[in-house]
Amino acid sequence: MLIMGDIPQKRKPHRKEKCMSKTPILKIENLTHVYSKGTPFELSALNGINLEIGRGEVIGIIGHTGSGKSTLIQHLNALIKPTDGKIYLDGKDINESKQSVKEARSRVGLVFQYPEYQLFEETVYKDIAFGPKNMRLTPDEIDVRVRASAQFVGIGEELLERSPFDLSGGQKRRIAIAGVIAMLPEVLVLDEPMAGLDPAGRREIMENLMGYHQETGNAMLIVTHSMEEAARYAQRMIVLEHGRVAMDGTPEQVFSREKELKEMGLAVPEMTELAEKLREYGVPLEGTIYTVEQMRDALLSLKGGLQDA
Amino acid sequence: MLKDITLGQYFPGNTVVHRLDPRTKIVLVLIYIVAMFIAESFASYALMLVVLASAILLSRIRLATVLKGVKPLILVIAITAFLNVFYTSGHILVEFWIFKITKEGIFNAIFMALRIIMLIMGTFMLTYTTSPIMLTVGIEQLLGPLKVIKVPVHELAMMMSMALRLIPTLIEETDKIMSAQKARGADFDTGNLVQKAKALLPILVPLFISAFRRADELAVAMESRCYHGGEGRTRLNVLTMGGRDYISFALAVAVLAGVITLAHFGL
Amino acid sequence: MMDIAIKTDNLTYFYNVDETGDQDIPDVLDNVSIEIEKGTFVAILGHNGSGKSTLAKHMNALLLPKGGTVTAFGMDTKDESLLLEIRRRVGMVFQNPDNQIVSNVVEEDVAFAPENLGVPSQEIRRRVDDALKTVGMYEFRSHAPHLLSGGQKQRVAIAGVLAMDPDCIVFDEPTAMLDPSGRRDVMEIIHKLRYERGTTVVLITHHMEEAALADRVIVMSDGHVVMDGKPKEVFVRVEELDELGLTVPETTRLLFELKNAGVDLPLDALSIDECAKVLADKFG
Numbered sequence: 052m053l054i055m056g057d058i059p060q061k062r063k064p065h066r067k068e069k070c071m072s073k074t075p076i077l078k079i080e081n082l083t084h085v086y087s088k089g090t091p092f093e094l095s096a097l098n099g100i101n102l103e104i105g106r107g108e109v110i111g112i113i114g115h116t117g118s119g120k121s122t123l124i125q126h127l128n129a130l131i132k133p134t135d136g137k138i139y140l141d142g143k144d145i146n147e148s149k150q151s152v153k154e155a156r157s158r159v160g161l162v163f164q165y166p167e168y169q170l171f172e173e174t175v176y177k178d179i180a181f182g183p184k185n186m187r188l189t190p191d192e193i194d195v196r197v198r199a200s201a202q203f204v205g206i207g208e209e210l211l212e213r214s215p216f217d218l219s220g221g222q223k224r225r226i227a228i229a230g231v232i233a234m235l236p237e238v239l240v241l242d243e244p245m246a247g248l249d250p251a252g253r254r255e256i257m258e259n260l261m262g263y264h265q266e267t268g269n270a271m272l273i274v275t276h277s278m279e280e281a282a283r284y285a286q287r288m289i290v291l292e293h294g295r296v297a298m299d300g301t302p303e304q305v306f307s308r309e310k311e312l313k314e315m316g317l318a319v320p321e322m323t324e325l326a327e328k329l330r331e332y333g334v335p336l337e338g339t340i341y342t343v344e345q346m347r348d349a350l351l352s353l354k355g356g357l358q359d360a
Numbered sequence: 361m362l363k364d365i366t367l368g369q370y371f372p373g374n375t376v377v378h379r380l381d382p383r384t385k386i387v388l389v390l391i392y393i394v395a396m397f398i399a400e401s402f403a404s405y406a407l408m409l410v411v412l413a414s415a416i417l418l419s420r421i422r423l424a425t426v427l428k429g430v431k432p433l434i435l436v437i438a439i440t441a442f443l444n445v446f447y448t449s450g451h452i453l454v455e456f457w458i459f460k461i462t463k464e465g466i467f468n469a470i471f472m473a474l475r476i477i478m479l480i481m482g483t484f485m486l487t488y489t490t491s492p493i494m495l496t497v498g499i500e501q502l503l504g505p506l507k508v509i510k511v512p513v514h515e516l517a518m519m520m521s522m523a524l525r526l527i528p529t530l531i532e533e534t535d536k537i538m539s540a541q542k543a544r545g546a547d548f549d550t551g552n553l554v555q556k557a558k559a560l561l562p563i564l565v566p567l568f569i570s571a572f573r574r575a576d577e578l579a580v581a582m583e584s585r586c587y588h589g590g591e592g593r594t595r596l597n598v599l600t601m602g603g604r605d606y607i608s609f610a611l612a613v614a615v616l617a618g619v620i621t622l623a624h625f626g627l
Numbered sequence: 628m629m630d631i632a633i634k635t636d637n638l639t640y641f642y643n644v645d646e647t648g649d650q651d652i653p654d655v656l657d658n659v660s661i662e663i664e665k666g667t668f669v670a671i672l673g674h675n676g677s678g679k680s681t682l683a684k685h686m687n688a689l690l691l692p693k694g695g696t697v698t699a700f701g702m703d704t705k706d707e708s709l710l711l712e713i714r715r716r717v718g719m720v721f722q723n724p725d726n727q728i729v730s731n732v733v734e735e736d737v738a739f740a741p742e743n744l745g746v747p748s749q750e751i752r753r754r755v756d757d758a759l760k761t762v763g764m765y766e767f768r769s770h771a772p773h774l775l776s777g778g779q780k781q782r783v784a785i786a787g788v789l790a791m792d793p794d795c796i797v798f799d800e801p802t803a804m805l806d807p808s809g810r811r812d813v814m815e816i817i818h819k820l821r822y823e824r825g826t827t828v829v830l831i832t833h834h835m836e837e838a839a840l841a842d843r844v845i846v847m848s849d850g851h852v853v854m855d856g857k858p859k860e861v862f863v864r865v866e867e868l869d870e871l872g873l874t875v876p877e878t879t880r881l882l883f884e885l886k887n888a889g890v891d892l893p894l895d896a897l898s899i900d901e902c903a904k905v906l907a908d909k910f911g
Contacts, residue, residue, distance in 0.1 A: 115806060276806050
């Protein structure tokens, strides 16, 4: 079996070292972005964002349409330049020079919404190889990366020589993600990777991604509308509103502020809502509950308590 | 950004200019173009400038917006003007090496630039104040008589309005695909011409595939909404010529006559 | 017969290989027989490629059966002379709003179908205004659709179908590309159509919470109907749904897990309110 660990890595420190390292992989300082500045269409999308993304963190980014999510993530690999503020990758300003921009593009991988619409090569193999090729890796390195990334997203060897356009929507989506994973980015940013898929497809993609994360220890930022999914997979959640960071913390911390979330027009997980209802009915549930498992265990422990008494 | 292109853009409004029958506006623009080509003196340019200015004022569209339409062609205009400055013979003002700047050249350059700019602004006024659908309806009806000689007028008009409908969507899509390929390290700026052309493939292939997919889905959606060609179709907005249309025609003919008279007297 | 909106009788369909092009795995339908009653709200679930979209496209004669028959309000979809009437009475809303809007102005887009049907101008104006008010987009009538949000575009697309004055609307994954607020708006409109206008609604969806709101849920797999019943009856079959690559609402999942842990609970408390009541009785 091929794993990313086999890949010759130039600047990447060893995984253990990486997790221990205290400096954040990304540091966003006072980031502000105004679209069409100086025109009547002027639109301020980000207002002084300060964030630190740790190495190996899995973060869910939440906020409704227009909260600045897309603008924020496109800053992270220098696709959009800040109106004000700085972004540091490993301590270095990514917009400092052409070279630093190029470096940011490969070290921060960005998967857009509906990425299957960007496939263009004749074969799956060639499409996944596009990113590594642009990084000017050797054919051997490219080959290792293509095969390993295809495996991470559950695309079998037999599909590599097929045309991506003959495959199903879910497969295309995974190939497109593999195309970004193949650049072996230290931060993988995904904009709604599960949009439009059926439940099985959603689960598969998330499991593939978590597998990739566990194998490489690389940081992952997932933009999603699904509170449930964010809560299930992320250790940290960032809630954006009006271009500002409204909340930043563990799912527990975020979901404990149920009222504020609702005021922002965001849905809270069904289980959080259920817990609130149950408390109204006098069921003494403790702590913040946001997954089915937590709710089950909380209720069962209550029952245990009842039986003991 | 590609998004800034205003090609075929419509600015909704409810002014006299907006309310004019699209057929009237198309004919007026044609008259305007003819007049612009006949005009060749200060007086006639002044007259045309008054016409253009009143149209812009009446439409309440900001001058800056109208000027923006000229921007993409600024280089062409500059080159035309530049050539006129040096290649017109006449009263020499400055002379160095093989270049001669003449008084006539400067005048010519100014007029030529002004003519192109005014032509563009005038034609853009049509698309700015007429919704693409109304525009196609207008063209369809003006060309209506051609149906007799088996010209597929409705089909052509429908194709045109579909194209107008899809342009903003495809522009947005191009932006997205470009960003996505840049995120995979694609480089569109460096390299020689062949390399640059090759670098466009990752944009063009997905764009074409997506355009075909969209066209396909749109066709199904249109069929679902009972589209079956132009036969028996009615309109939400029926075109009716009113008093303002006839007055505009009269004014346009007067202006054209004025310009021709001025030209006749060499003014 | 009077009360049936859509009826499929041994409907069989397959795509010819050269027709599929670059599409997803071709859907097939194998002897599907269903009846959709007038005025009901029916959700159709199924994994990608289960045949649900193919089934939907038969309801307004976008596809014609290769075996069996489909009738819409008593009209055989194979009868070409009835084509326009079938499409008028059975409207269809698709997944991607960008690919179903035909005009650069909202109200002109909504007018498209009645224009095709040869409705007189004054009547078109009335229908357009009425449809736009129903979906809450009246104040956007002179806007350009491409500048609207996804949810707003989808509402315009629905208005475009409403302007035909249909008796049944088939929604083919209308919320798949929308954010939660857009999704909420579309579901509210569906609810309104069903309860205020008595429109028959067929909703194809991946979202279990949406299906839970329906009167009836049909589950498709590999071109067959595998489950058919009230949401409460269908969602209690948790293990089968999991196997089909589908899922169940979290409330049902919780009750199922508790049941597995030995707590005796009814599985059919679908809504949060019902679920809370059931649990409060047990644990309160």
